[in-house]
Amino acid sequence: MTDPFQVPYKCYKTGLLIIGVIATQFGCVFDEIPFREHPKTNFVDEIGVVLKKYQHVLSLEFAVKEVNENPKILPNVTLGFHIYDSFANARMTQQNTLKLLSSWKRIVPNFSCDMQNGLIAIIGGLDSDISLNMAALLSIYKIPQIAYSIFAPVKNPKIQLPSFYRTVPNEELQYTGIVHLFLHFLWTWVGIIAADDDDGEKFVQVLRKMLYQNGVCTAFSEKTPVLSHTLEMLQAFESIQSKGSLITNSKVKVLVVNAEPQTTACLIWLIYFYSVSENSAETSIGKVWIMTAHWDFSSQSEHRNFNIQVFDGALSFAIHSSHVPEFTKFLQILHPNPKKREDFIRVFWEKAFNCSLLDSSEHGESNNICTGHEKLENLPGFVFEMSMTDQSYSIYNAVHAIAQTMHKMYTFRPKLNTIMDRVRVDRPFFQPWQLHRFLKSISFNNSAGDTVSFDENKELQAGFDIINWVTFPNRSFLRVKVGRMDPQASAGQVFTINDEAITWHSMFNQELPVAMCNNKCHPGYSRKKKEGEPFCCYDCAPCPDGKFSDQIDIDDCFKCPEHQFPNRDKDQCLPKIVNFLTFGEPLGIILTFLASSFSLLTALVLGVFIKNKDTPIVKANNRDLTYSLLISLLLCFLCSLLFMGRPQTVTCFLRQTTFGMIFSVAISCVLAKTITVIMAFTATKPGSRMRKWVGKRLTNAILLASSLIQAAVCAGWLCTAPPFPDIDMHSLNDEIIEECNEGSATMFYCVLGYLGLLAFVSFTVAFLARKLPDSFNEAKFITFSMLIFCIVWLSFVPSYLSTKGKYMVAVEIFTILVSSAGLLSCIFFPKCYIIIWRPALNTKDQVIKKT
Structure with a gap:
């Protein structure tokens, strides 16, 4: 090639206004140019033609044809175009851009002696690199450049490239x-x-x-x-x-x-x-x-x-x-014209149909001669499409945007004569940089019905x-x-x-593809991060107790509302069951039966003692004290019924205080009986001064003093922080506990502590008196009964604290029944045995008999 700047492929159409185009269709290998040589362009090899991209050129030709045939746009003015290929090469892009800016087909920057050049705007390029190579030159001359590249060539093209537009969205x-x-x-x-x-x-x-x-x-x-x-x-x-x-x-x-x-x-x-x-x-x-959107x-x-x-x-x-319906018709009648040297279509035709044109000896790859009857619609879609692609549509819109802008400029001339409306002129009387004022605000509907306009960043809206x-x-x-x-x-x-x-x-198999690092976590599970893995890779951990998850792939399980609890699968919440000890449930029936039976038995024992009140064994150890003990035991059995049923204000108020007072009386009676035994034996010794203490005054004093202390504790409890009905939502996951809140746990344990103190004193006194004569002495029975009492109530504390709801109430009822039954059986059953089955032993001689 003698001309160092000769370009093998170009396409030209004359017109009063020229649109320059830098297309990308061919691929070539260029030789390296050392600095000691004069700049030139030599093609080493042509490596291929991107056949589908020829539609970009055809869409431009079609758009220019539409404008020229439309009398409503630029009347009496013809559009032309001049197309060069970029060869996807920076050197060729800049060289061909300079050719568009020069005259006489030679590169002479900043000099134009041919005023008929008529270049008004340039379209290109296909990618950001080509666009930037073009913009580096065009921005100097402020010539509008409309690119159809997906990526902007710079970060802020509005500021860095003020002459740069794009017929693609951001x-x-x-x-x-x-x-x-x-x-x-x-x-x-x-x-x-x-x-x-x-x-x-x-x-x-x-x-x-x-x-x-x-x-x-x-x-x-x-x-x-x-x-x-x-x-x-x-x-x-x-x-x-x-x-x-x-x-x-x-x-x-x-x-x-x-x-x-x-x-x-x-x-x-x-x-x-x-x-x-x-x-x-x-x-x-x-x-x-x-x-x-680059995809072709x-x-x-x-x-x-x-x-x-x-x-x-x-x-x-x-x-x-x-x-665009007319575009398909345009393609159907398209054939290479043997009389014109149209480089792009000749190369495309030979490559696409694998034949050679009659006057060609360079491009054909076979001995087949093109007949001229080849049709584009017969080409497979991967080679050429008959419908306008998105990139071709962008070029089509770019041509119409330039034409509409020119038309707006010609019609918007309040201070100029309207000579263009009447006569044809040979050259435009404006400069390309004047298009910017109108181009950036242009808005019109193309032939397909779409609105074409640029946003503030000069990108297509x-x-x-x-x-x-x-x-x-x-x-x-x-x-x-x-x-x-x-x-x-x-x-x-x-x-x-x-x-x-x-x-x-x-x-x-036409099922939605799954793109996940691992399977989803189903309801009832939550995501647990894997160490060292991205956050999309995780394990599925079951929800902890009291929580649920009803969604897929949640990060954490949720707590149910207070009145609900998670189901077994922990994927939904169910209403909580109200929890309190009722008379009708099996446990309530058993405890009611036991309380009633022991109450009836106590009443029978009391009846036997009353019936045999004049017998020596009843009269011994203070008959009135025995009656008081039996009545208090009877009330102990009955007070257990206050703990059953739905908690109410009255029952909560009476439960613990009634139980504390009655048990205090019962244990005080046991303590008085034990002290009476000791005082009786002490008083019988010659010269003893204890005789004056033997009698009802001592027992009444013990009973009254012991009971008043407990009464004072209970009164202080009721006055400061009395028990009240309460609802516990949290102790049990699946139940709502209706209970009596003790008000003050300190006072509650003070009542129990005082009972324990009385029991310990009674046990100690009875233990010391256990060796008195058997025929008179009941201290052994009292010792054993108090031992059972203390063991039961010592076991009560941990059991009471480790249970919840109705079972806590049941533990207390059971403790009351067992401890009361222990006193009844150990103290009174031996006497009942003598009274009922061994009446011969119930005589004065037997009572005073020495062992």
């Missing part, structure tokens, strides 16, 4: 859509694949942060090498193959791919290497691929030999687009479509629109998706 909306998609399908364990460059790094950082904030874990984030041509791809075989975990990791079912061409090309090679090394079909991979499905010529069913059921985001890709064994496919991310929709409708319209990969 990429943040795409991140939000991916997060919404994962949350919708409950996918929490995903992988990320991106290129090892600035765009890939940005994609991974932003997405991982948003996923983490929404409870989604990243199993891995893998970087693919940036490879410029097939030779590097083959040389990087080992590097690519080492990333086999991306597709062999069976736990990671969902992979999100930043699907710009470099990454998808590397991914396809990776899948190919895996299928070869594992000797298995690619379709066995069984993943859900989530692709970004078949952006590499190698796809001709690639099994596209690997991507069956994939979901991708795409710039929102609508069907539109959303993303969610596409489901359905593939077939014959290498055909369907593009099904299943959802939308619409930032201008009402609340709750920003993200919409139709689950029933989605076709999943055949390995999932």
